[in-house]
Amino acid sequence: MLTDADLNAIKLSLKLGAWATFYTLLLGGPLAWWLSRGDTLFRRLVGSVVTMPLVLPPTVLGFYLLVFLGPFGFVGQAFKAIGLPTLPFTFSGLVVASVICSMPFVVQPLQNAFEALGERPLEAAATLGANPLDAFLTVILPQTKAAFLTAAVMSFAHAIGEFGVVLMIGGNIPKVTRVLSMQIYVYVENMEYGQAHALAGGLMAFAILTMMALQYLNPRRKNKPRPN
Numbered sequence: 391m392l393t394d395a396d397l398n399a400i401k402l403s404l405k406l407g408a409w410a411t412f413y414t415l416l417l418g419g420p421l422a423w424w425l426s427r428g429d430t431l432f433r434r435l436v437g438s439v440v441t442m443p444l445v446l447p448p449t450v451l452g453f454y455l456l457v458f459l460g461p462f463g464f465v466g467q468a469f470k471a472i473g474l475p476t477l478p479f480t481f482s483g484l485v486v487a488s489v490i491c492s493m494p495f496v497v498q499p500l501q502n503a504f505e506a507l508g509e510r511p512l513e514a515a516a517t518l519g520a521n522p523l524d525a526f527l528t529v530i531l532p533q534t535k536a537a538f539l540t541a542a543v544m545s546f547a548h549a550i551g552e553f554g555v556v557l558m559i560g561g562n563i564p565k566v567t568r569v570l571s572m573q574i575y576v577y578v579e580n581m582e583y584g585q586a587h588a589l590a591g592g593l594m595a596f597a598i599l600t601m602m603a604l605q606y607l608n609p610r611r612k613n614k615p616r617p618n
Contacts, residue, residue, distance in 0.1 A: 402481070407546040407550045410545060416539065444494045455490070482571070540604060543600060
Protein backbone atom coordinates (compact mmCIF):
# COMPACT_ATOMS: atom_id res chain seq x y z
CA MET A 391 0.00 0.00 0.00
CA LEU A 392 1.46 3.32 -1.05
CA THR A 393 1.62 5.97 1.62
CA ASP A 394 1.25 9.72 1.19
CA ALA A 395 5.03 9.99 1.39
CA ASP A 396 5.34 7.45 -1.43
CA LEU A 397 2.90 9.36 -3.62
CA ASN A 398 4.71 12.62 -2.96
CA ALA A 399 8.01 10.97 -3.91
CA ILE A 400 6.48 9.58 -7.12
CA LYS A 401 5.04 12.97 -8.10
CA LEU A 402 8.33 14.70 -7.35
CA SER A 403 10.29 12.11 -9.37
CA LEU A 404 7.99 12.48 -12.38
CA LYS A 405 8.26 16.26 -12.15
CA LEU A 406 12.04 16.03 -11.93
CA GLY A 407 12.20 13.65 -14.88
CA ALA A 408 10.02 15.91 -17.02
CA TRP A 409 12.00 19.07 -16.34
CA ALA A 410 15.36 17.32 -16.68
CA THR A 411 14.32 15.83 -20.02
CA PHE A 412 13.11 19.18 -21.31
CA TYR A 413 16.34 20.98 -20.47
CA THR A 414 18.66 18.19 -21.61
CA LEU A 415 16.98 18.13 -25.01
CA LEU A 416 16.96 21.92 -25.19
CA LEU A 417 20.67 22.16 -24.40
CA GLY A 418 21.90 18.79 -25.62
CA GLY A 419 20.39 18.99 -29.10
CA PRO A 420 22.38 22.04 -30.26
CA LEU A 421 25.47 20.76 -28.44
CA ALA A 422 25.26 17.39 -30.20
CA TRP A 423 24.80 19.16 -33.53
CA TRP A 424 27.90 21.29 -32.90
CA LEU A 425 29.96 18.29 -31.85
CA SER A 426 28.96 16.44 -35.02
CA ARG A 427 30.10 19.28 -37.29
CA GLY A 428 33.82 18.62 -36.97
CA ASP A 429 36.60 16.74 -35.22
CA THR A 430 38.85 19.24 -33.49
CA LEU A 431 40.76 18.96 -30.23
CA PHE A 432 38.44 21.49 -28.58
CA ARG A 433 35.34 19.54 -29.66
CA ARG A 434 36.87 16.34 -28.30
CA LEU A 435 37.56 18.09 -24.99
CA VAL A 436 33.99 19.38 -24.75
CA GLY A 437 32.63 15.95 -25.70
CA SER A 438 34.77 14.32 -23.01
CA VAL A 439 33.49 16.73 -20.36
CA VAL A 440 29.89 16.18 -21.42
CA THR A 441 30.19 12.39 -21.27
CA MET A 442 32.23 12.36 -18.05
CA PRO A 443 29.16 11.52 -15.87
CA LEU A 444 29.12 8.08 -17.50
CA VAL A 445 32.34 7.09 -15.71
CA LEU A 446 32.55 9.54 -12.81
CA PRO A 447 31.04 8.21 -9.55
CA PRO A 448 27.76 10.08 -8.91
CA THR A 449 28.81 11.01 -5.39
CA VAL A 450 31.96 12.69 -6.76
CA LEU A 451 29.95 14.65 -9.30
CA GLY A 452 27.40 15.53 -6.64
CA PHE A 453 30.12 16.66 -4.26
CA TYR A 454 31.64 19.09 -6.75
CA LEU A 455 28.21 20.38 -7.74
CA LEU A 456 27.55 20.97 -4.06
CA VAL A 457 30.83 22.89 -3.78
CA PHE A 458 30.32 24.98 -6.92
CA LEU A 459 26.62 25.70 -6.39
CA GLY A 460 26.87 26.18 -2.63
CA PRO A 461 27.18 29.56 -0.87
CA PHE A 462 30.99 29.49 -1.04
CA GLY A 463 31.27 28.30 -4.64
CA PHE A 464 31.64 30.70 -7.55
CA VAL A 465 28.16 29.89 -8.88
CA GLY A 466 26.60 30.22 -5.44
CA GLN A 467 28.38 33.51 -4.83
CA ALA A 468 27.21 34.81 -8.20
CA PHE A 469 23.63 33.88 -7.29
CA LYS A 470 23.95 35.63 -3.94
CA ALA A 471 25.38 38.74 -5.62
CA ILE A 472 22.25 39.14 -7.75
CA GLY A 473 19.89 38.30 -4.90
CA LEU A 474 19.01 34.73 -5.85
CA PRO A 475 18.99 31.78 -3.43
CA THR A 476 21.63 29.08 -3.78
CA LEU A 477 20.63 25.83 -5.46
CA PRO A 478 21.72 23.02 -3.08
CA PHE A 479 18.88 21.32 -1.20
CA THR A 480 16.23 22.76 -3.50
CA PHE A 481 14.21 21.21 -6.30
CA SER A 482 15.87 23.58 -8.79
CA GLY A 483 19.22 22.24 -7.66
CA LEU A 484 18.00 18.70 -8.37
CA VAL A 485 16.99 19.74 -11.88
CA VAL A 486 20.41 21.27 -12.58
CA ALA A 487 22.20 18.19 -11.26
CA SER A 488 19.92 15.82 -13.21
CA VAL A 489 20.48 17.76 -16.43
CA ILE A 490 24.26 17.47 -16.04
CA CYS A 491 24.04 13.75 -15.19
CA SER A 492 21.64 12.96 -18.03
CA MET A 493 23.40 15.02 -20.70
CA PRO A 494 25.50 12.08 -22.06
CA PHE A 495 22.31 10.09 -22.68
CA VAL A 496 21.05 12.89 -24.91
CA VAL A 497 24.21 14.08 -26.61
CA GLN A 498 25.61 10.69 -27.61
CA PRO A 499 22.59 9.26 -29.53
CA LEU A 500 21.93 12.62 -31.20
CA GLN A 501 25.56 13.12 -32.17
CA ASN A 502 25.72 9.60 -33.62
CA ALA A 503 22.51 10.20 -35.57
CA PHE A 504 23.73 13.53 -36.95
CA GLU A 505 27.07 12.06 -37.97
CA ALA A 506 25.37 9.08 -39.64
CA LEU A 507 23.36 11.41 -41.88
CA GLY A 508 26.44 13.08 -43.27
CA GLU A 509 26.43 16.28 -45.30
CA ARG A 510 24.32 15.20 -48.28
CA PRO A 511 20.90 16.11 -46.81
CA LEU A 512 22.12 19.59 -45.92
CA GLU A 513 23.72 20.07 -49.34
CA ALA A 514 20.52 18.96 -51.07
CA ALA A 515 18.45 21.33 -48.94
CA ALA A 516 20.85 24.18 -49.70
CA THR A 517 20.48 23.64 -53.44
CA LEU A 518 16.73 24.07 -52.97
CA GLY A 519 17.23 27.39 -51.24
CA ALA A 520 16.74 26.31 -47.63
CA ASN A 521 18.64 28.24 -44.97
CA PRO A 522 20.46 26.24 -42.23
CA LEU A 523 17.57 26.52 -39.75
CA ASP A 524 14.97 25.43 -42.32
CA ALA A 525 17.22 22.55 -43.39
CA PHE A 526 17.58 21.39 -39.80
CA LEU A 527 13.85 21.58 -39.06
CA THR A 528 12.59 20.09 -42.32
CA VAL A 529 15.38 17.66 -43.25
CA ILE A 530 17.58 16.74 -40.28
CA LEU A 531 14.95 16.65 -37.54
CA PRO A 532 12.52 14.26 -39.30
CA GLN A 533 15.37 11.87 -40.17
CA THR A 534 16.65 11.82 -36.58
CA LYS A 535 13.29 11.58 -34.85
CA ALA A 536 14.07 8.14 -33.44
CA ALA A 537 17.31 9.44 -31.93
CA PHE A 538 15.47 12.32 -30.26
CA LEU A 539 12.88 9.92 -28.84
CA THR A 540 15.65 7.63 -27.60
CA ALA A 541 17.43 10.57 -25.98
CA ALA A 542 14.21 11.71 -24.30
CA VAL A 543 13.44 8.24 -22.92
CA MET A 544 16.98 7.74 -21.63
CA SER A 545 17.14 11.18 -20.04
CA PHE A 546 13.79 10.74 -18.30
CA ALA A 547 14.62 7.25 -17.05
CA HIS A 548 18.04 8.30 -15.77
CA ALA A 549 16.60 11.28 -13.90
CA ILE A 550 13.97 9.06 -12.29
CA GLY A 551 16.52 6.52 -11.04
CA GLU A 552 19.43 8.77 -10.01
CA PHE A 553 20.52 8.47 -6.37
CA GLY A 554 24.10 9.52 -5.68
CA VAL A 555 23.89 13.03 -7.11
CA VAL A 556 20.41 13.49 -5.63
CA LEU A 557 21.71 12.58 -2.19
CA MET A 558 24.64 15.01 -2.41
CA ILE A 559 22.96 18.03 -3.97
CA GLY A 560 19.37 17.59 -2.75
CA GLY A 561 19.59 15.84 0.56
CA ASN A 562 16.44 14.19 1.82
CA ILE A 563 13.80 16.86 2.39
CA PRO A 564 10.19 15.57 2.24
CA LYS A 565 8.09 17.15 -0.54
CA VAL A 566 11.14 19.13 -1.70
CA THR A 567 13.96 16.76 -2.68
CA ARG A 568 12.84 13.32 -1.46
CA VAL A 569 12.36 11.56 -4.78
CA LEU A 570 11.73 7.83 -5.25
CA SER A 571 15.33 6.74 -4.87
CA MET A 572 15.59 8.62 -1.59
CA GLN A 573 12.26 7.25 -0.37
CA ILE A 574 13.53 3.71 -0.94
CA TYR A 575 16.73 4.59 0.92
CA VAL A 576 14.68 5.82 3.89
CA TYR A 577 12.69 2.58 3.99
CA VAL A 578 15.82 0.44 3.84
CA GLU A 579 17.49 2.53 6.53
CA ASN A 580 14.44 1.98 8.76
CA MET A 581 14.35 -1.75 7.82
CA GLU A 582 10.88 -1.37 6.29
CA TYR A 583 11.64 -3.80 3.51
CA GLY A 584 8.02 -4.37 2.50
CA GLN A 585 7.55 -0.73 1.51
CA ALA A 586 11.00 -0.67 -0.09
CA HIS A 587 10.08 -3.71 -2.20
CA ALA A 588 6.90 -2.02 -3.42
CA LEU A 589 8.74 1.05 -4.71
CA ALA A 590 11.82 -0.84 -5.93
CA GLY A 591 9.62 -3.31 -7.80
CA GLY A 592 7.84 -0.43 -9.49
CA LEU A 593 11.17 1.02 -10.62
CA MET A 594 12.23 -2.42 -11.89
CA ALA A 595 9.08 -2.60 -14.01
CA PHE A 596 9.73 0.94 -15.22
CA ALA A 597 13.29 -0.01 -16.19
CA ILE A 598 12.08 -3.05 -18.18
CA LEU A 599 9.49 -0.96 -20.02
CA THR A 600 12.15 1.65 -20.76
CA MET A 601 14.48 -0.91 -22.32
CA MET A 602 11.62 -2.38 -24.38
CA ALA A 603 10.78 1.12 -25.61
CA LEU A 604 14.39 1.70 -26.61
CA GLN A 605 14.45 -1.55 -28.58
CA TYR A 606 11.28 -0.50 -30.37
CA LEU A 607 12.77 2.90 -31.19
CA ASN A 608 15.94 1.33 -32.61
CA PRO A 609 15.52 1.76 -36.39
CA ARG A 610 18.06 -0.98 -37.15
CA ARG A 611 16.06 -3.48 -35.14
CA LYS A 612 12.77 -2.45 -36.73
CA ASN A 613 14.24 -2.72 -40.24
CA LYS A 614 15.94 -6.05 -39.60
CA PRO A 615 14.38 -8.78 -41.77
CA ARG A 616 12.54 -11.47 -39.85
CA PRO A 617 13.66 -15.08 -40.27
CA ASN A 618 11.37 -17.32 -42.31
